[in-house]
Amino acid sequence: MKQLVRNVKIIGTGSYTPETVYTNKFLESIISTNDFWIQENLGIKERRIAAENEATSDLAAKAGINAIENSGLSRNDIDLIIIATATPDRLAPSTAAIVQDKIEAYNAVAFDVSAVCSGFLYGMSVASQFIASGVYDNVLVIGADTFSKITDWKRRDAVFFGDGAGAAVFSSGNVNEGFLAFRLYTDGRGKWNYTIPAGGSEMPATKETIEKGLHFFQMNGRAVYNTGTQVLPKAINQVLDDTGLNIDEIDYLIPHQPSIRILQKTAETIGLPWERVMTNMDKYANTSGGTIPILLDEVNKSGKLKKGNIVLFAAVGSGWTYGASIIKWT
Numbered sequence: 001m002k003q004l005v006r007n008v009k010i011i012g013t014g015s016y017t018p019e020t021v022y023t024n025k026f027l028e029s030i031i032s033t034n035d036f037w038i039q040e041n042l043g044i045k046e047r048r049i050a051a052e053n054e055a056t057s058d059l060a061a062k063a064g065i066n067a068i069e070n071s072g073l074s075r076n077d078i079d080l081i082i083i084a085t086a087t088p089d090r091l092a093p094s095t096a097a098i099v100q101d102k103i104e105a106y107n108a109v110a111f112d113v114s115a116v117c118s119g120f121l122y123g124m125s126v127a128s129q130f131i132a133s134g135v136y137d138n139v140l141v142i143g144a145d146t147f148s149k150i151t152d153w154k155r156r157d158a159v160f161f162g163d164g165a166g167a168a169v170f171s172s173g174n175v176n177e178g179f180l181a182f183r184l185y186t187d188g189r190g191k192w193n194y195t196i197p198a199g200g201s202e203m204p205a206t207k208e209t210i211e212k213g214l215h216f217f218q219m220n221g222r223a224v225y226n227t228g229t230q231v232l233p234k235a236i237n238q239v240l241d242d243t244g245l246n247i248d249e250i251d252y253l254i255p256h257q258p259s260i261r262i263l264q265k266t267a268e269t270i271g272l273p274w275e276r277v278m279t280n281m282d283k284y285a286n287t288s289g290g291t292i293p294i295l296l297d298e299v300n301k302s303g304k305l306k307k308g309n310i311v312l313f314a315a316v317g318s319g320w321t322y323g324a325s326i327i328k329w330t
């Protein structure tokens with residue numbers, strides 16, 4: 001056992017999004033929706049869609065390899081792989097086991113975390129505990145989802161999601177760098193507001209569940225908006241309190257990408273200027289577990305992040321699950 005309670009930092013990022021693009025205009029041709037409404041309310045112009053033979057693990061493996069390369073480590077250095085996904089390849093084994101094999105990182109223990117749109121935030125918190133306690137040195141966390149596979153392409157809520165994966169490598173850091181705070185929350189009373197009713201032990205898949213489309217996601221959009229705009233500020237204010245930081249000291253917010261309206265309202269409530277809120281939902285829509293790490297990779301590789309920058313992460317998702325964290329970038 002190594003030294004206890006070590007600081008934890010991010011040493012590499014990566015991402016992968018599939019090639020096929022569904023624009024809003026294309027969706028107009030298959031469902032009753034319109035480009036203007038989607039852009040105004042959700043901030044989305046287009047989204048990426050996985051190929052028929054492309055599973056969540058394929059996206060995850062590509063993002064993971066990309067992050068390992070960016071970190072300067074080799075696949076054999078990875079001690080633990082955590083996959084945050086709500087669209088696993090199969091119910092068993094875990095998508096993490098499949099990804100471990102695809103990237104040939106056989107020294108790593110691998111498991112999934114299930115927190116839907118908050119999955120990457122939960123995953124990075126778990127990674128940090130293992131590193132802080134000295135159990136593992138290098139952890140690969142991947143957020144990956146293919147919601148196109150659980151979307152009813154005949155319904156107009158097909159506009160919300162896209163497919164994609166992002167990843168980051170976590171390692172131990174020096175004092176006064178890396179993660180400063182984490183807060184995670186769960187409220188299971190929200191369990192019907194975003195759900196995939198069939199295919200699990202409660203309602204196993206049958207001919208009837210398939211005919212009724214119960215293997216597709218169902219979402220109460222208004223409840224998501226109302227909850228998101230309340231709990232994101234709550235979680236963010238809590239991590240600010242925990243660290244003693246003021247909102248003015250936050251250089252960037254790298255949030256989950258539910259909708260532009262939810263993020264605008266959140267920024268207004270916490271008093272953060274909009275220029276400091278990073279978004280990319282215009283290109284990718286909501287990739288669920290993929291949103292934060294894809295955006296982090298984009299911001300990191302654009303050269304925006306400077307040593308010492310204070311970066312805030314925040315997410316809300318099905319469950320309800322939500323939370324926030326703060327990192328001092330190195």
Ligand SMILES: CC(C)(COP(=O)(O)OP(=O)(O)OC[C@H]1O[C@@H](n2cnc3c(N)ncnc32)[C@H](O)[C@@H]1OP(=O)(O)O)[C@@H](O)C(=O)NCCC(=O)NCCS
Pocket residue numbers: 032033034037038041042117156157159160194219220221222223224225258259261262286317318
């Ligand atoms: C989606 C959202 C904008 C809908 O707003 P709402 O007022 O609750 O929705 P309503 O069903 O009452 O519809 C309001 C209007 O939008 C229109 N609308 C709703 N969905 C639409 C769609 N996909 N395409 C085009 N128009 C749509 C309705 O027709 C209605 O128009 P009308 O006033 O002319 O009748 C809002 O609920 C929201 O932002 N939710 C968050 C969703 C989210 O972030 N999900 C992803 C994270 S899990």
